[in-house]
Amino acid sequence: MNEFYTGQDKFYVSVDCIIFGYEEGELKVLLKKRDFAPFKGEWSLMGGFVRANESVDDAAKRVLTELTGIDHLYMEQLGAFGSVDRDPGERVISVAYYALVNKDEYKLNLESINGYWAGFNHLPVLGFGHKDMIQKARKDILLKLESEPVVFHLLPELFTLTQLQTLLESISGEKIDKRNFRRRVFELPYIEKTDHVDRISSRRGATQYKFNKEQVYQRLK
Amino acid sequence: MNEFYTGQDKFYVSVDCIIFGYEEGELKVLLKKRDFAPFKGEWSLMGGFVRANESVDDAAKRVLTELTGIDHLYMEQLGAFGSVDRDPGERVISVAYYALVNKDEYKLNLESINGYWAGFNHLPVLGFGHKDMIQKARKDILLKLESEPVVFHLLPELFTLTQLQTLLESISGEKIDKRNFRRRVFELPYIEKTDHVDRISSRRGATQYKFNKEQVYQRLK
DNA sequence: CCAAAAGTGTTATGGATACACCCATGA
DNA sequence: TCATGGGTGTATCCATAACACTTTTGG
Numbered sequence: 001m002n003e004f005y006t007g008q009d010k011f012y013v014s015v016d017c018i019i020f021g022y023e024e025g026e027l028k029v030l031l032k033k034r035d036f037a038p039f040k041g042e043w044s045l046m047g048g049f050v051r052a053n054e055s056v057d058d059a060a061k062r063v064l065t066e067l068t069g070i071d072h073l074y075m076e077q078l079g080a081f082g083s084v085d086r087d088p089g090e091r092v093i094s095v096a097y098y099a100l101v102n103k104d105e106y107k108l109n110l111e112s113i114n115g116y117w118a119g120f121n122h123l124p125v126l127g128f129g130h131k132d133m134i135q136k137a138r139k140d141i142l143l144k145l146e147s148e149p150v151v152f153h154l155l156p157e158l159f160t161l162t163q164l165q166t167l168l169e170s171i172s173g174e175k176i177d178k179r180n181f182r183r184r185v186f187e188l189p190y191i192e193k194t195d196h197v198d199r200i201s202s203r204r205g206a207t208q209y210k211f212n213k214e215q216v217y218q219r220l221k
Numbered sequence: 222m223n224e225f226y227t228g229q230d231k232f233y234v235s236v237d238c239i240i241f242g243y244e245e246g247e248l249k250v251l252l253k254k255r256d257f258a259p260f261k262g263e264w265s266l267m268g269g270f271v272r273a274n275e276s277v278d279d280a281a282k283r284v285l286t287e288l289t290g291i292d293h294l295y296m297e298q299l300g301a302f303g304s305v306d307r308d309p310g311e312r313v314i315s316v317a318y319y320a321l322v323n324k325d326e327y328k329l330n331l332e333s334i335n336g337y338w339a340g341f342n343h344l345p346v347l348g349f350g351h352k353d354m355i356q357k358a359r360k361d362i363l364l365k366l367e368s369e370p371v372v373f374h375l376l377p378e379l380f381t382l383t384q385l386q387t388l389l390e391s392i393s394g395e396k397i398d399k400r401n402f403r404r405r406v407f408e409l410p411y412i413e414k415t416d417h418v419d420r421i422s423s424r425r426g427a428t429q430y431k432f433n434k435e436q437v438y439q440r441l442k
Numbered sequence: 443c444c445a446a447a448a449g450t451g452t453t454a455t456g457g458a459t460a461c462a463c464c465c466a467t468g469a
Numbered sequence: 470t471c472a473t474g475g476g477t478g479t480a481t482c483c484a485t486a487a488c489a490c491t492t493t494t495g496g
Contacts, residue, residue, distance in 0.1 A: 004257040005311050009273040010231035013303075013314055036225040052230040056303025056314060080301040080316040082234075082277025090226050093234055093277060093314075095301045143364065162474075179477070180459065202474040203467040383447075400450070401486065423447040425493040 011093050013050040015060040016130065018078070018098040018137045019068070022154040025166040026119050029134055030101075031126075032067065033114035038089040043116075043124045045133070047094070060097040067113055070106045074153040075099040076144075078137050086129050094128070098137040100153035120170065142172055149190065149216060158208035160198050161185060190215035232314050234271040236281040237351065239299070239319040239358045240289070243375040246387040247340050250355055251322075252347075253288065254335035259310040264337075264345045266354070268315070281318040288334055291327045295374040296320040297365070299358050307350050315349070319358040321374035341391065363393055370411065370437060379429040381419050382406060411436035 019030035031043040048063035050056055057077070065071050078096040086094065103117075110116055118124060120138070123131065144150055151167055165181050185191050189212070196208040240251035252264040269284035271277055278298070286292050299317040307315065324338075331337055339345060341359070344352065365371055372388055386402050406412050410433070417429040 005233060005313075008233050008270040011234050011271065011273075012226060012229050013232050013234065049229040050232070050303070050314075052232075052312065053305065055305050056301055059303075077300050079298050080277055082271070082280075082316065084274065084276050091273065092226075093271075095303065160475090177459075177461085178475090179461085182476080183478090184458095199467090203469080204465070204473075204475055205467075206475060381448090398486070398488085399448090400488085403449080404451090405485095420494095423493090424495045425446080425448055427448060 011091060013056065014047050014092050014094045015050060015056060015063055016045045016047040016081075016094050016096045016128070016133060017060060017064050017067075017075075018045055018096065018134055019064070019101055020098060020120075020137070020141070020154060021101045021103040021117055022167050022170075023103060023117065025163075025170065026121070027138075027154075027167070027170045028103075028117040029120055029123065030068070030108075030115055031118050031124070035114075038087070039127045042127065043118070044126060044128065045096075045130045046115075050095075056095050060095070064099060068106070068108055068115075070099075070101065070108075073099045073101060074150065076140070078133060078140060081129055081133065083129070088127075096133045096137070098140065100141075100150060102154060102156055104156040138171065145171070149188075149211070152211040152213075152216070155211075158194060158196050158198070158210055160201065160206040160208055162201070162206060164191075164209070185209075232312060234277065235268055235313050235315045236271060236277065236284055237266045237268040237302075237315050237317045237349070237354060238281060238285050238296075239266055239317065239355055240285070240322055241319060241358070241362070241375060242322045242324040242338055243388050243391075244324060244338065246384075246391065247342070248359075248375075248388070248391045249324075249338040250341055250344065251289070251329075251336055252339050252345070253337075256335075259308070260348045263348065264339070265347060265349065266317075266351045267336075271316075277316050281316070285320060289327070289329055289336075291320075291322065291329075294320045294322060295371065297361070299354060299361060302350055302354065304350070309348075317354045317358070319361065321362075321371060323375060323377055325377040359392065366392070370409075370432070373432040373434075373437070376432075379415060379417050379419070379431055381422065381427040381429055383422070383427060385412075385430070406430075 021028040021030065030046065032046055034040050034042055034044050046063060046067045050059040054062065060075065064073060075097050078098055080093060080095050082093045084091060108115065123134065141150065154167060155163065161182055165176055169176055191209050192212050194208050194210055197205040198208050199205045242249040242251065251267065253267055255261050255263055255265050267284060267288045271280040275283065281296065285294060296318050299319055301314060301316050303314045305312060329336065362371065375388060376384065382403055386397055390397055412430050413433050415429050415431055418426040419429050420426045
């Protein structure tokens with residue numbers, strides 16, 4: 001149609017998904033054993049190629065669903081990673097996304113996808129610039145948190161304030177004062193106390209809270 | 222090399238540059254008349270195709286230099302724009318960048334590039350999702366401003382506090398109190414008073430200030 | 443002398459921080 | 470009874486916001 005376009009180079013375009021979860025006080029990232037070269041058998045992010053008939057965003061959703069069965073996730077684009085030799089096999093331009101998952105809600109079959117939840121502070125060696133992507137994603141979430149309480153995507157329906165606090169601490173990398181933290185939480189209209197008590201993590205039992213999602217979104221105009 | 226890659230679709234990948242400048246109290250965006258279809262002769266962002274032997278970041282720098290002669294600019298990636306029908310001519314995945322330019326330092330020959338500085342609040346009709354990109358870029362800069370005084374890339378060497386204030390107002394879209402603003406500025410170690418006086422914009426004359434770039438970067442660790 | 447922009451301080455308020463002890467329970 | 474994590478208030482400090490008049494000078 002446009003001869004100007006002809007003669008331009010074409011590229012493989014992939015998507016890489018950084019899937020964050022939370023467990024036992026630590027932020028986790030879902031990794032998978034690579035099925036094919038290069039680095040076959042090594043750990044890597046969930047990824048796949050963009051197809052001609054889908055948008056890049058749709059490709060990311062598709063890859064996520066294909067690999068994990070998870071649908072309708074909270075997901076944001078992180079950016080394009082386009083250095084020439086990022087993929088040692090072929091030139092591939094990758095667009096990275098990050099997703100936040102409530103691990104309880106979606107019971108993944110880790111075996112069938114050759115996956116595992118890596119502790120954010122104990123990542124294995126990763127190729128393709130994946131480590132940079134993960135670090136960048138963490139910073140991005142931290143920034144986003146200032147304007148939107150996205151962490152609730154990571155937590156189970158019911159959670160204790162200690163769980164919420166340690167999650168925020170592990171994302172920000174900083175200790176939070178318990179009393180100041182709780183006072184702030186009590187002022188938030190979208191975090192509600194429930195009658196449930198968690199007796200797993202402490203002898204005394206901790207009150208469980210839940211997010212009121214309508215309030216979250218209403219609050220954001 | 223990797224048969225898995227073969228059979229995947231390939232794409233044209235382009236870069237689009239949102240070049241911001243500042244003049245007479247208003248934020249500006251550099252646009253250019255398109256040389257080829259689709260939308261030949263219409264206004265659009267500076268753009269070009271990524272080549273096989275260069276990174277996407279390098280492509281953005283190259284396009285900027287080719288079209289404007291400007292080199293070594295402050296530039297950030299905004300993200301990938303990959304909907305299927307974004308470009309009505311062909312499927313093209315675009316990675317957008319924004320740049321901040323001191324218009325005085327780089328005297329552009331607007332005629333030769335068919336360009337013009339559009340007022341941010343008076344943009345013409347733009348295709349290819351360029352308007353969305355521009356809006357997103359403004360928000361991004363606003364966010365970035367909280368952690369880094371990037372506006373100095375837009376200002377001339379010497380500037381008055383009123384110029385700085387109106388620039389910030391036009392980026393944020395909000396009025397700032399003059400006295401509070403000035404008090405805050407006086408506390409910043411990287412904004413220095415000079416002996417120069419600007420007599421163009423007022424009868425009385427306004428003191429000109431300058432950024433101390435070492436202080437800016439030192440401050441950011 | 444007047445129009446137009448530059449310049450200048452004080453007060454009030456709210457949010458952030460620092461800080462230490464008692465409580466309830468299961469083992 | 471004791472070890473473990475849950476739960477609670479107060480005082481201080483600092484950043485932010487609101488607010489109006491005087492100064493200088495070119496025309």
